[in-house]
Each structure stands twice: as C-alpha cells, then as structure tokens.
Amino acid sequence: MTPGEERSPCADADPYALALRSGRELVYLRLADGRRIRMPVDRWYAHPTVADESVLNRCVDPVLDVGCGPGRLCRALLGRGAFALGVDVAPRAVAHTVALGGIALRQSVFDRVPAEGVWETALLIDGNIGIGGDPRALLYRCIQVTAPTGFLLVEVDPDDVEERCTAQFEDGHGHEGPPFPWARLGAPALHRIAEDLALSVTDQWRCGQRCFLALGHRDTASGRRR
Numbered sequence: 001m002t003p004g005e006e007r008s009p010c011a012d013a014d015p016y017a018l019a020l021r022s023g024r025e026l027v028y029l030r031l032a033d034g035r036r037i038r039m040p041v042d043r044w045y046a047h048p049t050v051a052d053e054s055v056l057n058r059c060v061d062p063v064l065d066v067g068c069g070p071g072r073l074c075r076a077l078l079g080r081g082a083f084a085l086g087v088d089v090a091p092r093a094v095a096h097t098v099a100l101g102g103i104a105l106r107q108s109v110f111d112r113v114p115a116e117g118v119w120e121t122a123l124l125i126d127g128n129i130g131i132g133g134d135p136r137a138l139l140y141r142c143i144q145v146t147a148p149t150g151f152l153l154v155e156v157d158p159d160d161v162e163e164r165c166t167a168q169f170e171d172g173h174g175h176e177g178p179p180f181p182w183a184r185l186g187a188p189a190l191h192r193i194a195e196d197l198a199l200s201v202t203d204q205w206r207c208g209q210r211c212f213l214a215l216g217h218r219d220t221a222s223g224r225r226r
Contacts, residue, residue, distance in 0.1 A: 133181025
C-alpha cells in the first residue's frame with residue numbers, strides 16, 4: 001500500500017519506508033480523527049495467501065499492479081507465465097519487487113504508464129482503492145489505462161464505509177510520517193461509484209475477512225463474466 005504522493009527526500013526516516021526495509025516493522029495508518037489501523041506488512045512480504053490466490057486466479061494478462069508494494073502479486077503472476085508490471089511511488093517498494101524478480105516502475109498511476117489502453121487487468125489490492133484520496137478519480141484513471149475488454153480487481157474494506165481523509169504512517173513508537181490524502185471504501189460505496197462511471201460489477205467475493213470486486217467496462221462486461 002502506498003500513498004498517492006511522492007515521498008519526501010527524508011523518506012528513509014518515514015515509518016512506511018522503514019517497514020518496507022525489513023518487512024517486519026510494525027506500521028500503522030493513523031487517520032486524522034485518531035483511529036489507527038495496523039498495516040499487514042508481513043503479508044506483503046509473504047507468499048500469496050488463499051485470498052490473494054482468489055485474485056490471481058481471476059487475472060487476465062497483461063496485468064498492471066497499482067501500488068504494488070514489495071510486489072508479491074506481480075511476481076506471482078510472472079511465475080505463472082503471465083506478464084505483470086507493478087507501479088509504486090515508494091522507491092523501496094520498487095527496489096524490493098525488482099530484487100525479488102518482479103518488474104516494477106517507480107511512478108504514480110496518475111502519470112502516463114507504459115502500454116496505456118492495453119492492460120487487460122488492473123489490480124487495486126491491499127487497500128489501494130485509497131490511493132490519492134479520491135476513489136472515483138482513481139477508478140476513472142484505471143479505466144483509462146485498461147483495454148476496452150479489460151477489467152479492474154479491487155479490494156474493499158469488509159465494512160460498509162465510505163470516507164476520504166488525511167492519514168499518516170506511524171510506527172510502534174509513535175513516530176509519524178508526512179500526511180497524505182487517503183480513502184476507505186466498502187462494497188456498497190464501490191457499487192455506487194461503479195454505476196456513476198458506467199462500470200459493471202461482474203463478480204464479488206469474500207475470502208476470510210477480505211472482500212473483493214471485479215469491475216468491467218459496461219459495454220463489454222455484459223458479453224462475458226469474469
């Protein structure tokens with residue numbers, strides 16, 4: 001998971017960057033109202049879980065992994081023989097992905113990405129629907145980069161929530177990183193936004209405590225179900 005902004009020159013002192021360095025440090029998402037959500041850094045570095053596999057099994061390549069983090073999903077797809085590219089604004093995330101055999105670029109999805117309009121699948125997993133703090137703008141951008149026959153696989157909050165907020169990463173000692181815009185979205189809210197963007201929800205499923213939806217372009221989704 002990464003915020004939708006570039007990191008500062010002192011990013012190595014940021015709790016998120018430090019957590020990525022080891023893969024074991026505790027890091028929390030501190031919301032403006034004081035709530036604190038633990039980030040599953042250990043899961044980002046582990047082998048794909050059963051829930052992750054349920055996403056990977058639905059992917060059609062080529063796949064763009066938006067906010068790829070250390071790259072467990074795009075690396076798993078490459079291991080399956082599918083082409084997958086990760087994009088992330090965090091240098092350590094990209095470095096880890098590449099070092100472990102993945103393909104990733106340090107950039108925002110809101111900048112021009114390679115092969116725009118060609119990607120068959122775009123992933124927004126691990127809460128990355130929050131990137132940039134505006135899910136509607138993020139989904140619209142992901143529509144732009146996918147092919148007309150492409151679709152989005154999105155992980156949402158298991159609760160019925162819709163909020164845009166300012167957040168900071170915080171470590172176990174209370175040290176905070178810089179603030180950035182973020183959002184949290186549950187399935188009902190994603191359904192509403194999808195309707196506004198002329199996207200069809202072609203699949204929705206839960207695996208354990210995690211919840212996912214597949215969104216297709218309305219003019220092509222009716223012809224096939226992912």
